Amino acid sequence: MLDSKYLRQDVEQTAARLAARGYELDVAKVTELEEQRKTLQVKTQELQSQRNASAKAIGQAKAKGEDAQPLLDAVANLGSELDATKKAQDEVLNAINDIALAIPNLPDESVPEGADEDDNVEILTWGTPKKYDFEVKDHVDVGQDLNGLDFEMGVKISGARFTVMRGQVARMHRALTQYMLDTHTDTNGYTEMYVPYLVNSASLYGTSQLPKFAGDLFHTLGLVNDDGEQQAGFSLIPTAEVPLTNSARDEIYEESDLPIRLTAHTPCFRSEA
Structure with a gap:
């Protein structure tokens, strides 16, 4: 999730990095919302200052035995206006946050630009792809041939797109899990x-x-x-x-x-x- 504060402060740079991954940010909309936010923030601060000053004046008027009702009425009106301004400010902030939440991660400057996998840049290869003198089966076919994958039982128990592993396939699943955890913890320090x-x-x-x-x-x-x-x-x-x-x-x-x-x-x- 992109920090909405970063989005507000550097919208042009954000848009440029997003464009590198094919995402178009509505810069005009973000800029408009940010201007609204600033305006409402200033207004909120001004109203708070006025309310504080009026509250102080009310105390002074009462201390002098003067009629403070006009000041009380003014403070009530200020309170209503302040609440409305705060609500509007929250709505603008929520709109900015919604935009920020929908933005994908910003790619690093070193990431090459490209429309699809054909534009990928090969950085490193490891090993040599194996070649087989027989037809390589899909893992689903292998699992079913070994009676280790049961899709019908998965449907009966839960529904479509569920499966049940049994026997040596279930054991292999458990072993691979253990191998993964042991490798990460014992070898790589996780x-x-x-x-x-x-x-x-x-x-x-x-x-x-x-x-x-x-x-x-x-x-x-x-x-x-x-x-x-x-x-x-x-x-x-x-x-x-x-x-x-x-x-x-x-x-x-x-x-x-x-x-x-x-x-x-x-x-x-x-x-x-």
């Missing part, structure tokens, strides 16, 4: 985490799953408390990236503590077309 599978909306916004991928997520309804009020719901994680990344949200680290290397194995709950 810290293994066991994380919740349900997260709040702030975590999803923090990793840009929301608002873009709202339709791909599985959401739960919040519980109803003793007062009959429905609490905020959760969403099932689409990837371990969400809880791992948000473990660092709102935290400040010493440079000497970086990089933070975390790893986890989780299911990935997402409904992809």
Whole structure:
């Protein structure tokens, strides 16, 4: 998620970097909203100053035994105007935040520009692609031939696009999981985490799953408390990236503590077309 403050302060540079990845930012709209925000912020500060001055004048008038009603009426009017101005300012800020939330990550200056994979630049290769003297089967075909993948059972238990692994395929899945975690932790120095599978909306916004991928997520309804009020719901994680990344949200680290290397194995709950 792009910081809306950065967007407001450097909209032209933001637009230029986004253009490099084929995203067109409405600079005119952002600029217009920023001007509105500044105007409303100044007006809010002026009204607050006037209200404070009037409150002081009311105290002085009462101390002198003077009629303070006109001042009280003026403060009431100022309060209503201030509330309306603050509301308008919040609406503008929300509009800017909505734009910022929809913006993809800004590519580094070193990233080559291109319309599709044909414009990719090969930087490094490792090993030599294997050549086989037989037809290579798709992993789904291999799994079904081994009676290790059962799509019909997945449909019966859950529905379309679900599958069940059994026997040696299930064991291989478990072994690969263990191998991945052991390699990351023992060889590469990562810290293994066991994380919740349900997260709040702030975590999803923090990793840009929301608002873009709202339709791909599985959401739960919040519980109803003793007062009959429905609490905020959760969403099932689409990837371990969400809880791992948000473990660092709102935290400040010493440079000497970086990089933070975390790893986890989780299911990935997402409904992809």
